[in-house]
Amino acid sequence: MALIDEILQMSQWLHQQQTYHRTHHAHKTKKVVAGEVWQCDLGFNIGEEKNKSRPVLVMSNTDINRTGKAIILPITDADGKIKPNGLPKYDSWFLLFADTTDPTKMYAPGRRVQRRATPYTFLDKDSVVQCEEVRSVSKARLLYKRGDLAPSDILIIKRLVKGVFDIS
Numbered sequence: 750m751a752l753i754d755e756i757l758q759m760s761q762w763l764h765q766q767q768t769y770h771r772t773h774h775a776h777k778t779k780k781v782v783a784g785e786v787w788q789c790d791l792g793f794n795i796g797e798e799k800n801k802s803r804p805v806l807v808m809s810n811t812d813i814n815r816t817g818k819a820i821i822l823p824i825t826d827a828d829g830k831i832k833p834n835g836l837p838k839y840d841s842w843f844l845l846f847a848d849t850t851d852p853t854k855m856y857a858p859g860r861r862v863q864r865r866a867t868p869y870t871f872l873d874k875d876s877v878v879q880c881e882e883v884r885s886v887s888k889a890r891l892l893y894k895r896g897d898l899a900p901s902d903i904l905i906i907k908r909l910v911k912g913v914f915d916i917s
Contacts, residue, residue: 846869847876867898
């Protein structure tokens with residue numbers, strides 16, 4: 750039964766890709782700015798690639814954003830991805846706090862927002878930006894803007910991306 754479900758999911762994704770392909774010209778003028786978080790349909794994955802509709806962070810500059818594409822970093826939930834000391838499991842990840850008091854939306858029940866950290870109202874739950882998962886996507890995949898990251902967080906994320914590529 751799992752194979753049939755996978756074939757069905759792939760078929761649905763192929764149909765969605767065709768829709769994006771037919772409408773991608775209309776999305777070229779979509780205003781996208783570095784530091785914004787968008788809901789993005791990443792589609793069907795291969796192996797460990799990020800998939801499905803999820804928040805992403807736009808990292809590309811204004812020149813690239815004027816084209817029909819944007820460079821993004823996927824954002825995933827922080828559940829099971831944070832060490833006991835409150836740091837992300839990998840050095841290339843950046844922890845984002847959801848502005849919530851709901852313990853089921855926290856990476857650990859009762860966690861405290863770190864001093865200098867910005868809690869984000871547009872996040873459903875605590876999340877991590879995966880800076881090693883750099884990807885270029887058509888702006889047709891960007892469904893709606895969720896919010897903006899704080900400039901201080903963007904600076905740290907840029908440093909983490911440089912580290913991924915060994916850029917000083």
